Amino acid sequence: MPDNWGYVIGAYGLAVVVFGAYWLRLGRREREVAALAAGRRDRAASAGRETVRSGPRSPRPASSRADAAPPVTRR
Amino acid sequence: MSAWLGWLAAIGLAVGLVVGFGVAPREATQGTVQRIMYLHVPAVWVAYVAFTVGLGASIVFLARRRPGADRLAHAACEVGTVFLGVNIATGAIWGKPTWGTWWTWDARLTSVAVVFVMFLAYLLLRGAIEDRERGARYAAVLAIVAALNIPLVHFSVYWWRTLHQPPSLLKAGSSTMPAVIVAALLVNFVALGLLGAYFVARRTRLLAAEEEEALA
Numbered sequence: 001m002p003d004n005w006g007y008v009i010g011a012y013g014l015a016v017v018v019f020g021a022y023w024l025r026l027g028r029r030e031r032e033v034a035a036l037a038a039g040r041r042d043r044a045a046s047a048g049r050e051t052v053r054s055g056p057r058s059p060r061p062a063s064s065r066a067d068a069a070p071p072v073t074r075r
Numbered sequence: 076m077s078a079w080l081g082w083l084a085a086i087g088l089a090v091g092l093v094v095g096f097g098v099a100p101r102e103a104t105q106g107t108v109q110r111i112m113y114l115h116v117p118a119v120w121v122a123y124v125a126f127t128v129g130l131g132a133s134i135v136f137l138a139r140r141r142p143g144a145d146r147l148a149h150a151a152c153e154v155g156t157v158f159l160g161v162n163i164a165t166g167a168i169w170g171k172p173t174w175g176t177w178w179t180w181d182a183r184l185t186s187v188a189v190v191f192v193m194f195l196a197y198l199l200l201r202g203a204i205e206d207r208e209r210g211a212r213y214a215a216v217l218a219i220v221a222a223l224n225i226p227l228v229h230f231s232v233y234w235w236r237t238l239h240q241p242p243s244l245l246k247a248g249s250s251t252m253p254a255v256i257v258a259a260l261l262v263n264f265v266a267l268g269l270l271g272a273y274f275v276a277r278r279t280r281l282l283a284a285e286e287e288e289a290l291a
Contacts, residue, residue, distance in 0.1 A: 003107035004172040011111045011165040015118070018164075019270065022157050026277050033284045040291055 077280065080273035087266030091259075099259040111169040116244075117264040118162040119187075121271040123225055125155030126194070128275070130222035133215035142286070145211045149201060150278035152218050154271055156194040163191060174238060182235035186228045193221035207286075 095113035102109035132148035135141060166184070167177045178184065197217045204210030232241045244250050250257055 002172075003101075005107060007108050007168050007172050008110055011114060011168040014164055014168070015114055015161050018157060018161050022274065026274070026281060030277075030281055030284070033281065033288055036288050037284070037291075040288075 077273055077276040080269060080276055084266065084269035084273045087262075087269045091263040091266035094259045094262045099255055100253075102256075105173060108169065108172050111165055113259050113263045114267075115162055115165040115169055116260055117267045118158045118165065120264050121267045122155045122159040122162060124268065125151045125158060125271055125275065126190075126218075126222045126225060129155060129218045133218040133222075136211065136215050137219075142211075145215070146279050146282040146286075147275075148215060148218055149211075149282055150275045152194055152197055152221075153278060154274045156191065156198060157274070158267070158271060159187070159191050159194065163187060179238050181237040181239055182231035183228065183237050183239035186224065186231045190221060190224045190228055193217070193224065197221060207289075 091113065095110055099110070099113070101107055129148045129152040132144045132151060136144040136148060163184075170179075171177050197214055200217060201210055201214050204213065229242070231237065232239055243252050244257065244260065252260075
C-alpha cells in the first residue's frame with residue numbers, strides 16, 4: 001500500500017488548525033472580558049473622582065455655613 | 076497553573092510527534108497512513124475522559140447546585156466536543172485510503188456522530204437560555220444523557236457488524252499490538268490529555284470571569 005503522506009499531513013494539519021483556532025478563541029475571549037472589566041473599573045474610578053470634585057449633591061443649610069449672615073430680628 | 080499545563084502540553088505534543096513519526100515503525104500493511112492512529116485514537120480517549128468529567132460535574136451540580144461544578148461541566152463538555160470533532164475528522168481522513176470511503180453509516184461511526192451532535196446541542200442549549208440557573212440545569216441533564224451513550228459507542232463494534240475494527244487496547248485480555256505502537260499511543264494520549272486539561276483549566280477560569288462580569 002502506498003504511504004499516503006498527503007492524508008497523514010491532512011489529518012495532523014487539521015488537528016493543528018482546530019486546536020489552534022480553539023486556543024486563539026480562548027485568548028481573544030479572555031482579552032475581551034479583561035477589557036470589559038478594565039472599562040468598568042475605569043468608569044467606577046472616574047465616577048468616584050467626579051463625586052469628590054463636585055462635593056455633596058445637596059447643599060448644606062445656610063444656617064450651618066460659617067460665612068452665613070447672622071439672622072435679622074425685628075423688634 | 077494553566078500556563079504550566081500549557082507548556083507541559085506543548086512539550087508532550089512535541090515528544091508525541093517524535094515518538095509517532097520517529098520511533099514507531101512504519102506499519103507493514105497500511106504504510107505511513109497508519110500514523111494517523113496516534114492522533115485519532117488518543118483524541119477520542121481524551122474526549123471520553125472530558126465527557127466523564129462533564130458527567131460527574133453535572134451530577135454534582137444537580138445535587139448540590141454548586142456554580143463551580145457547572146463551570147467545570149461546561150468547560151469539560153466543550154473541550155470534549157473539540158477533541159471528538161478532531162477524532163471524527165481524522166477518522167474520515169484515515170478511512171479514505173484504507174476503506175475507500177470518507178464515511179459509512181456503520182454502528183461505530185453513527186454512534187459516535189450521535190454523541191457529537193448531542194454535545195453540540197448541549198453547547199447550543201447553554202447559549203440559548205437566558206436564565207443562567209435554568210440553562211445550567213437543562214444542560215446538566217443533557218450532559219448526563221449524552222455521556223451515558225459513550226459505552227454504546229465503545230461496545231458498538233461488538234454488538235453490531237461494523238466496518239470499523241474492534242478496540243485494540245481498551246479490551247479484555249492483552250493487546251495484540253507491538254509494544255512500541257502501544258507506547259506511541261500512550262505517549263500521545265498523555266500529550267493530548269495535557270492539552271485537554273490545559274484547555275479545560277483556561278475555559279473554566281474564563282467562564283468564572285464571564286459570570287463575574289455579567290453580575291457586575
